Amino acid sequence: MKKHLINWTSPLVGVFAASLLLQELPAQKKQKTGKKSPATRADFQLSPSPLPIGESGIMWYTTWETAMAEAERSKRPIFFMAAAAECSGISGVF
Amino acid sequence: MREVLGGVFANSAFTVFDVDGETQITGSGRMPMEGLTGRKMPSLEIAIERLDEIAADYPAQGDPAKAILQDFHTFRQALNVASGDQRLLLFFVGAREEVDAVRPILEPVMSDPEIGGKFHLDLIDASVDYSWKQNIEGSGKKAGFYVIHAGTYGIRGKVLAYLPLDSSAQNIKETLLSQNRFFAANERRKAYADHVAEGLNEGVYFEQAVPYGEDRDGDGKKDNPKRVREAEQRRESAKLLSLPTP
Numbered sequence: 001m002k003k004h005l006i007n008w009t010s011p012l013v014g015v016f017a018a019s020l021l022l023q024e025l026p027a028q029k030k031q032k033t034g035k036k037s038p039a040t041r042a043d044f045q046l047s048p049s050p051l052p053i054g055e056s057g058i059m060w061y062t063t064w065e066t067a068m069a070e071a072e073r074s075k076r077p078i079f080f081m082a083a084a085a086e087c088s089g090i091s092g093v094f
Numbered sequence: 095m096r097e098v099l100g101g102v103f104a105n106s107a108f109t110v111f112d113v114d115g116e117t118q119i120t121g122s123g124r125m126p127m128e129g130l131t132g133r134k135m136p137s138l139e140i141a142i143e144r145l146d147e148i149a150a151d152y153p154a155q156g157d158p159a160k161a162i163l164q165d166f167h168t169f170r171q172a173l174n175v176a177s178g179d180q181r182l183l184l185f186f187v188g189a190r191e192e193v194d195a196v197r198p199i200l201e202p203v204m205s206d207p208e209i210g211g212k213f214h215l216d217l218i219d220a221s222v223d224y225s226w227k228q229n230i231e232g233s234g235k236k237a238g239f240y241v242i243h244a245g246t247y248g249i250r251g252k253v254l255a256y257l258p259l260d261s262s263a264q265n266i267k268e269t270l271l272s273q274n275r276f277f278a279a280n281e282r283r284k285a286y287a288d289h290v291a292e293g294l295n296e297g298v299y300f301e302q303a304v305p306y307g308e309d310r311d312g313d314g315k316k317d318n319p320k321r322v323r324e325a326e327q328r329r330e331s332a333k334l335l336s337l338p339t340p
Contacts, residue, residue, distance in 0.1 A: 053180050054278025056211035062166050062175060068115045070162040075155045077119055077148060078111040081126070082095055084302055085171075085178040085248065089328050090293030091300030091336065092177035092248040093286055 098122045101312035110148060119148060161205040163197060164215045168339050169226040172216035174300065177248030179214065180284065182277055184270060186217045187226065188237035192259060193217050203263045203270075212274055225339060232256075239266060241273045246289070247298050249336045297333030 051057050061067035071078050085094055098107045099122055109122035110130065120130050127141040166172035169185070176183035184204075186196055196217070204215055218226065220237060227233035230242060232253030239257040254273050257266060306325045307316035316322055329335070 053281045059211045071113045083106040085174045086300045087290050089299040090290045091174045093289045094178045
């Protein structure tokens with residue numbers, strides 16, 4: 001996995017557009033009682049990133065303008081990802 | 095988003111564009127594997143193979159040491175993305191001419207194999223946006239380089255190191271590597287479920303520039319008006335609120 005992530009940085013320009021929303025995941029279970037219970041981890045289901053912290057990941061371009069400039073400079077195609085760095089309004093996570 | 099997903103507005107989209115930024119080389123989808131292969135749930139290995147096939151048709155040109163620098167539209171976005179990716183943020187603030195002058199210093203640093211893919215980078219003209227200091231512990235008035243550790247929710251942060259305007263590329267690199275070693279040794283990888291649940295319970299709310307709500311069936315209407323209303327309620331009662339920069 002790590003080797004492939006590093007390879008992605010050289011052949012492709014990765015561009016990430018972090019300007020959009022994110023909703024709750026389909027795995028969220030509805031509460032059957034009328035009481036509003038605190039949210040629990042069972043409501044959201046995604047495993048943590050396998051990449052060790054501090055290790056090299058994708059060298060993202062985080063504006064379209066810089067991604068286009070690099071694609072033009074290096075003649076590489078653009079791996080495009082649009083996503084929100086938040087879920088249900090909780091930031092700090094993809 | 096709607097163009098990439100054929101009229102749908104959803105929380106993620108993946109595709110590959112040609113160098114012109116307009117021609118799609120692959121299909122698109124809400125997951126990378128789907129976008130690259132056109133299959134609903136292929137394996138990650140198949141998706142990686144597809145990327146390798148595409149890359150083989152586009153040998154990279156130009157000096158890697160002169161790769162265009164990463165940047166963000168706002169510091170607020172940079173801080174949140176750095177938090178989400180759990181990478182340290184190298185942040186440069188200065189006058190416009192200082193930002194321009196620092197680019198040739200930073201280019202070889204950020205494309206260095208020991209540095210690339212480990213940090214996020216943001217540069218701002220101080221005359222345009224000084225709001226970055228509001229939630230950053232240890233922020234100062236000086237122009238220069240700040241190595242920032244974004245907080246758990248990407249709304250607050252802390253300066254780990256400051257380097258002045260005239261810092262050399264070598265100094266910047268060594269500082270980044272040193273701070274990254276400490277960061278890697280002490281930071282725990284976030285668990286998505288725990289993070290979101292804790293954030294909800296703590297009253298965190300981060301407002302995006304795009305209005306809340308998906309349109310997965312592409313009919314032009316928000317799919318779940320109830321969830322949109324709930325989001326608005328969370329915004330009103332938030333204890334840690336972040337709004338887009340005006």
